[in-house]
Amino acid sequence: MSWRLELRGASRDSVIRGGPGEFGAFVSELSEWGGEERGRAYVITDANVARERADELERLSRFGPARPLILPAGEPTKDLETLGVCYSWLAEGGARRDDVVIAFGGGVIGDLAGFATATYLRGLSLWQVPTSLLAQVDSSVGGKVAINLPAGKNLAGAFYLPDVVVIDPVLLDTLPREEFRNGLGEVLKYGLLEGEALVTLIEGCLAGVNQRLPKALDEIIERCVRYKAAVVQEDERETGLRAVLNLGHTIGHALEKYLGYGRVGHGQGVVLGLLVALRVSEELLGLDRDVRPRMLRLITALGIPTQVELPDIDGVLEATGWDKKLSASGRGYVGLRRLGEPVLGLNPPDDLLLEALEMIRI
Numbered sequence: 001m002s003w004r005l006e007l008r009g010a011s012r013d014s015v016i017r018g019g020p021g022e023f024g025a026f027v028s029e030l031s032e033w034g035g036e037e038r039g040r041a042y043v044i045t046d047a048n049v050a051r052e053r054a055d056e057l058e059r060l061s062r063f064g065p066a067r068p069l070i071l072p073a074g075e076p077t078k079d080l081e082t083l084g085v086c087y088s089w090l091a092e093g094g095a096r097r098d099d100v101v102i103a104f105g106g107g108v109i110g111d112l113a114g115f116a117t118a119t120y121l122r123g124l125s126l127w128q129v130p131t132s133l134l135a136q137v138d139s140s141v142g143g144k145v146a147i148n149l150p151a152g153k154n155l156a157g158a159f160y161l162p163d164v165v166v167i168d169p170v171l172l173d174t175l176p177r178e179e180f181r182n183g184l185g186e187v188l189k190y191g192l193l194e195g196e197a198l199v200t201l202i203e204g205c206l207a208g209v210n211q212r213l214p215k216a217l218d219e220i221i222e223r224c225v226r227y228k229a230a231v232v233q234e235d236e237r238e239t240g241l242r243a244v245l246n247l248g249h250t251i252g253h254a255l256e257k258y259l260g261y262g263r264v265g266h267g268q269g270v271v272l273g274l275l276v277a278l279r280v281s282e283e284l285l286g287l288d289r290d291v292r293p294r295m296l297r298l299i300t301a302l303g304i305p306t307q308v309e310l311p312d313i314d315g316v317l318e319a320t321g322w323d324k325k326l327s328a329s330g331r332g333y334v335g336l337r338r339l340g341e342p343v344l345g346l347n348p349p350d351d352l353l354l355e356a357l358e359m360i361r362i
Contacts, residue, residue, distance in 0.1 A: 003222050007229045009143065009161045009236050016141060016229065018167035018222060020214040023129065026166045027059045039125070042095055043068040044086065044113040045104040046077065049131050052174040053104075060102055060129070066093035071109070075256075075266075078112045078147045080156075086116035100125040100163075106132030106179065107139040107266065111154070114145030118160035126162040132175055133183020133217070134267055136167045137190065137224040138245075142232040153253045159237050167225065169217040177303075178265060180212065184302050185267025188295065189247050189274060190224040195340025198223050199298075206301050244342040247334040248273030251357075254319035255308065264308060271304050272360045279356040280348045281335040288338065310361045313354055 002019035017026070033039075041063040050057055050070045061068050069089045071077050090101075101124055103113035110128055117126040128140040146157025172180065191199040201220060202209070208216025228245065235242040252269035278295065281287035299306055310316060333346040 005229055007233055012161040014161045014165060016165040016225060019218055020170050022166055023168040023171060030063050039098045039100055040064050041100045041102050042066060042093060043102045043104055044109060046071050046073040046109050048073040049105045053131060060104060075108055078108050082112060083116055083147055087120055090120050097121050100127055102127045102129060104129045107135045110135050110140050111146050114160060115147055115157060118145055118158045127164045128162040129166045131171045132179055133172055134186050136221050137183060138186040140165050141225055141228050153256055167221060169214040169221060172212055181304050182265040182267030184304060185270035187220060187224060189270055190227055192336055192339060193244060193247060193342055194227050199339060203298060243344050244334055247342055248277050250320055250333050251276045254316050258316050258319040268305060271299055272308060275360055276356040277335055279359060280352055283352055284346055284348060285335050285337045285343055287336055307360050307362045313357045316357060317350060317353060
């Protein structure tokens, strides 16, 4: 069963479509699109996707004048040097303002290709075709595109809604287990944000999720996407409500920076950040102390590690100071008063954060 929704932005709108088999339907429709006079497609992907989804990549590539740009896989690719490679490839391929860039990959490709698209010729059309669970539930939706700088994750970026997002859970069947678990971290975040109904759905679909059954995944993905789209539509540029989507991310990004990008997956970092946020919320917001053990059981059932080696906890605290979501009033942590009720702008004391970090430390 396919589904569709429209996200209306201030200057651009997004059409988000999903469901098992949606990729095939989308490619079939492309045969009626494009051409020299109506626009051409430039596909950016990574080496892993090019290897595992070669047939799909070949089908997308028929609609462009250039061979796909195949980049190294992994978070280190999302840097200034590779951004320059994208610009050069678009220039050498003769990309025009009426052309389209298709980001065919996970969150790294979506962020990097999206930022290149937003800034080349002051913006081309952008289509996101996410191939990872993390990208399908989160990063492909909402228009935040960015690259990393040595000082921190996603520090150079833009808000640039994709014209089209195509989400097909069938594309997840070749995803490495580690990357699939990264996406589950964002799924759990949305469970906490939406509330009891989504948490209960995830708990009831554990077997199907672990087996990557498209039908089980599709319902969860759609619920996550609809929650995020509603938040983004109300606060596209993160001046208020959209910051709730950062639940777990301040610590998660700090762990990525402190341990080195690529050493800890984004999803695992978010899961660890969620556990810290829940502990902080117990003290500062009176969160029911049954929520954290419940989430621990769910995380364990999904096979996600709940602890990590932290040689220097103070170093993690220092790394939070570079996170892009900080405000002048404090660290800008997001907490949870109860399932489905996030709270913005917490400024937890260092001693509480240190205690919570000890909880996730091996």
